[in-house]
Amino acid sequence: xxxxxxxxxxxGRELETPCVVIDGDVVERNIAAMAEAVARLGVKLRPxxxxxxxxxxxxxxxxxxxxxITVAKISEAxxxxxxxxxxxxxxxxxxxxxxxxxxARLGRSxxxxxxxxxxxxxxxxxxxxxxxxxxxxxxxxELETGLRRTGVSMDKAxxxxxxxxxxxxxxxxxxxxYRGALVDGASTLDIKAAGHEEGRLMAEAAxxxxxxGITIQDVSVGSSPTAIYAxxxxxxxxxxxxxxxxxxxxxxxxxxxxxxxxxxxxLATIVSRPSDDLIVIDGGSKTFATDVQPGTAPLFLKGFGHxxxxxxxxxxxxxxxxxxxxxxxxxxxxxxxxxxIIPNHICSTVNLHSFVYIKETDGQLRKTSVAxxxxxx
Amino acid sequence: xxxxxxxxxxxGRELETPCVVIDGDVVERNIAAMAEAVARLGVKLRPxxxxxxxxxxxxxxxxxxxxxITVAKISEAxxxxxxxxxxxxxxxxxxxxxxxxxxARLGRSxxxxxxxxxxxxxxxxxxxxxxxxxxxxxxxxELETGLRRTGVSMDKAxxxxxxxxxxxxxxxxxxxxYRGALVDGASTLDIKAAGHEEGRLMAEAAxxxxxxGITIQDVSVGSSPTAIYAxxxxxxxxxxxxxxxxxxxxxxxxxxxxxxxxxxxxLATIVSRPSDDLIVIDGGSKTFATDVQPGTAPLFLKGFGHxxxxxxxxxxxxxxxxxxxxxxxxxxxxxxxxxxIIPNHICSTVNLHSFVYIKETDGQLRKTSVAxxxxxx
Numbered sequence: 001x002x003x004x005x006x007x008x009x010x011x012g013r014e015l016e017t018p019c020v021v022i023d024g025d026v027v028e029r030n031i032a033a034m035a036e037a038v039a040r041l042g043v044k045l046r047p048x049x050x051x052x053x054x055x056x057x058x059x060x061x062x063x064x065x066x067x068x069i070t071v072a073k074i075s076e077a078x079x080x081x082x083x084x085x086x087x088x089x090x091x092x093x094x095x096x097x098x099x100x101x102x103x104a105r106l107g108r109s110x111x112x113x114x115x116x117x118x119x120x121x122x123x124x125x126x127x128x129x130x131x132x133x134x135x136x137x138x139x140x141x142e143l144e145t146g147l148r149r150t151g152v153s154m155d156k157a158x159x160x161x162x163x164x165x166x167x168x169x170x171x172x173x174x175x176x177x178y179r180g181a182l183v184d185g186a187s188t189l190d191i192k193a194a195g196h197e198e199g200r201l202m203a204e205a206a207x208x209x210x211x212x213g214i215t216i217q218d219v220s221v222g223s224s225p226t227a228i229y230a231x232x233x234x235x236x237x238x239x240x241x242x243x244x245x246x247x248x249x250x251x252x253x254x255x256x257x258x259x260x261x262x263x264x265x266x267l268a269t270i271v272s273r274p275s276d277d278l279i280v281i282d283g284g285s286k287t288f289a290t291d292v293q294p295g296t297a298p299l300f301l302k303g304f305g306h307x308x309x310x311x312x313x314x315x316x317x318x319x320x321x322x323x324x325x326x327x328x329x330x331x332x333x334x335x336x337x338x339x340x341i342i343p344n345h346i347c348s349t350v351n352l353h354s355f356v357y358i359k360e361t362d363g364q365l366r367k368t369s370v371a372x373x374x375x376x377x
Numbered sequence: 378x379x380x381x382x383x384x385x386x387x388x389g390r391e392l393e394t395p396c397v398v399i400d401g402d403v404v405e406r407n408i409a410a411m412a413e414a415v416a417r418l419g420v421k422l423r424p425x426x427x428x429x430x431x432x433x434x435x436x437x438x439x440x441x442x443x444x445x446i447t448v449a450k451i452s453e454a455x456x457x458x459x460x461x462x463x464x465x466x467x468x469x470x471x472x473x474x475x476x477x478x479x480x481a482r483l484g485r486s487x488x489x490x491x492x493x494x495x496x497x498x499x500x501x502x503x504x505x506x507x508x509x510x511x512x513x514x515x516x517x518x519e520l521e522t523g524l525r526r527t528g529v530s531m532d533k534a535x536x537x538x539x540x541x542x543x544x545x546x547x548x549x550x551x552x553x554x555y556r557g558a559l560v561d562g563a564s565t566l567d568i569k570a571a572g573h574e575e576g577r578l579m580a581e582a583a584x585x586x587x588x589x590g591i592t593i594q595d596v597s598v599g600s601s602p603t604a605i606y607a608x609x610x611x612x613x614x615x616x617x618x619x620x621x622x623x624x625x626x627x628x629x630x631x632x633x634x635x636x637x638x639x640x641x642x643x644l645a646t647i648v649s650r651p652s653d654d655l656i657v658i659d660g661g662s663k664t665f666a667t668d669v670q671p672g673t674a675p676l677f678l679k680g681f682g683h684x685x686x687x688x689x690x691x692x693x694x695x696x697x698x699x700x701x702x703x704x705x706x707x708x709x710x711x712x713x714x715x716x717x718i719i720p721n722h723i724c725s726t727v728n729l730h731s732f733v734y735i736k737e738t739d740g741q742l743r744k745t746s747v748a749x750x751x752x753x754x
Contacts, residue, residue: 007473013475014473014474014475016473016475016476016754017473017753017754018753019753019754050697072697072698073698092648092659092698093648093649094648095646095647095648095712095713096384096391096393096394096646096713097391098390098391098393099393118648118649118651119649119650119712121711121712121713122648122649122712125713144651148651148655148694148701149649149651149657149694149696149699149701150648150649150651150657150699151649151651153651184694269472269473270472271470271471271472271495271499271527272470272495272496272499272526272527272528273496274495274521274525274526274527274528274529274530278525280526280527282469283753285666285668285725286725286728286751286753287753289662289667290666290667290668290670291662291667291695291697293667293670317525317526318668319526320427320449320668320724320725320728321427321449321450321469322526322527324525334498335472335496335498335499336472336473336498336502347697348662348663348697351663351697351729352728352729352751353751353753354750374663374729374730374731376394376395376396376660376663376664376730377393377394377396
């Protein structure tokens with residue numbers, strides 16, 4: 001049976017569902033735990049804002065010791081800068097003229113802005129924007145460590161890095177990668193080994209670059225499950241976990257979280273119980289992200305979320321507005337009951353929601369717009 | 378090779394990507410084709426707004442002959458009413474007190490508002506809201522026709538309908554169902570047979586209800602692929618297709634659209650070409666919906682979208698901000714090129730985007746907020 005059978009109150013009325021509720025106390029504990037684990041290893045923490053998309057959460061992370069924040073889009077950097085964040089890494093190869101011009105202007109505004117590059121062509125475009133706007137743009141070179149997406153292959157890193165250092169208007173300050181726990185094609189899961197391998201690959205690359213006379217200050221790696229393991233490797237200077245602030249069902253399956261450490265969940269209302277073994281809730285694929293699919297290797301998650309208090313319930317099918325949950329025939333769910341569901345992937349779930357409710361220490365709910373939601377440019 | 382290698386201009390500058398562009402001329406043709414096909418069969422058309430989420434598109438559909446619009450949420454009904462739409466069906470079992478109170482207030486405002494019910498418990502809640510607000514709420518009873526989500530089973534329809542007619546403040550005016558082309562468990566695809574079956578089941582149910590003395594005015598069925606077939610069945614009075622206005626790759630796989638009839642597509646920029654056979658674009662699962670998964674029965678779509686002009690390119694993997702497309706090693710894609718991709722599912726893709734660009738007949742782009750995007754309450 002689910003733990004939350006009545007909607008909590010917001011401004012004196014029952015909360016409208018479906019919606020995302022974030023437990024602020026759990027957030028604080030998650031922020032502190034990662035900050036302490038990373039600081040103990042003498043490594044810097046630059047969390048990825050993709051999970052919360054909120055300047056206020058970035059500020060909490062920085063207050064706990066993070067050196068700055070990571071984003072993927074220049075529009076997200078602009079939102080974070082407007083919210084008072086002063087050290088921002090756009091860990092993405094920006095190549096469009098208008099985006100690079102925006103980056104150059106933001107970089108000139110007095111904050112530290114770093115952007116990713118992963119090709120000589122891309123670096124030339126960065127250089128041109130810097131010259132157009134009269135700025136010097138700090139960049140990090142992205143290296144490919146197994147995920148087969150962006151990133152320069154290891155054997156070309158020295159050659160491309162050297163050509164980048166010769167371009168005007170660019171300051172190459174470091175290297176970065178994203179490898180995650182699920183390296184493409186992985187059928188087994190060993191997050192400790194994955195983190196160590198990521199750190200080792202990048203530390204070796206940094207050594208090769210420095211041997212070739214190229215200054216490499218920052219060696220930035222890591223995801224929520226692998227960050228603390230990658231940080232154990234000598235030569236790694238910074239980690240960029242994102243999901244850890246809220247945690248989710250995928251992280252729990254990785255073993256890098258417990259379900260109790262999941263701060264974010266969806267509240268939904270049962271709108272129908274067409275048969276004893278089926279309840280239908282008022283949230284489907286517009287409410288729960290579908291990018292982490294059930295039943296797929298290596299996590300084999302059952303369904304699209306975890307119904308808290310009822311581990312046997314399975315959110316097995318969704319349409320856009322309907323979630324079909326298989327339940328025990330003798331479970332006492334009724335039409336109108338509210339249940340709480342931890343989604344498989346909280347980052348992409350938050351991205352579906354225009355606002356979230358943050359539960360404060362006193363139990364009160366505070367509604368906030370997800371300021372950097374849906375930022376695509 | 379893709380057909381659109383440079384970003385079109387918007388307000389004199391290259392369009393920022395990734396973004397959704399809707400071809401207004403194709404929209405007009407799609408609206409007209411469905412309106413004519415349905416009118417020819419003497420059936421009413423009440424399109425589902427879930428695809429466009431825009432009052433202006435609903436108004437175009439009504440101007441072409443639709444009797445009104447369909448939505449799934451009371452918040453969507455409120456957006457449509459604010460945009461001037463006067464006949465709205467919330468085809469969803471509303472059960473929460475606050476939502477039903479909002480429905481009753483909207484119903485009192487002079488428009489025709491119809492809401493769905495699928496249980497006696499739900500109908501009692503509708504009745505209570507109607508009494509609280511001094512309104513009479515028009516409802517339709519949802520019947521289950523094979524999808525195993527909401528809806529009353531056929532053998533209970535007469536019994537529940539009779540009890541509903543005895544409740545104060547409720548006017549039961551019809552029945553509805555959603556069955557779609559992909560009835561749960563279907564491994565083969567025959568949209569004509571699916572549409573006929575849906576129509577036949579509902580026409581029989583209407584007959585049984587009328588025989589029992591219950592007045593049934595509207596018999597409402599149909600999805601974009603099945604609507605014109607369901608409408609061929611005597612006794613069906615209304616169809617509710619949604620996707621047909623924009624069409625998408627899933628509809629093309631159903632055979633109910635061609636790729637040329639797809640009005641909506643994502644423009645994306647190539648940010649990296651890490652190897653000859655791989656390009657990476659600036660859109661992933663935040664840009665393209667993932668609810669229609671590649672490789673699954675019965676459609677077996679290759680990848681998450683169709684790259685126009687390059688049918689062999691496969692958008693085979695995505696992270697939140699990266700789309701990995703397998704291309705021919707000799708294809709001439711370069712970093713900075715813009716490509717156009719028809720998504721598997723346009724409705725849930727539009728739901729990710731805060732705004733879309735509408736391409737007018739003169740070729741100019743007009744930017745519009747997706748007014749009912751992300752409406753969950």
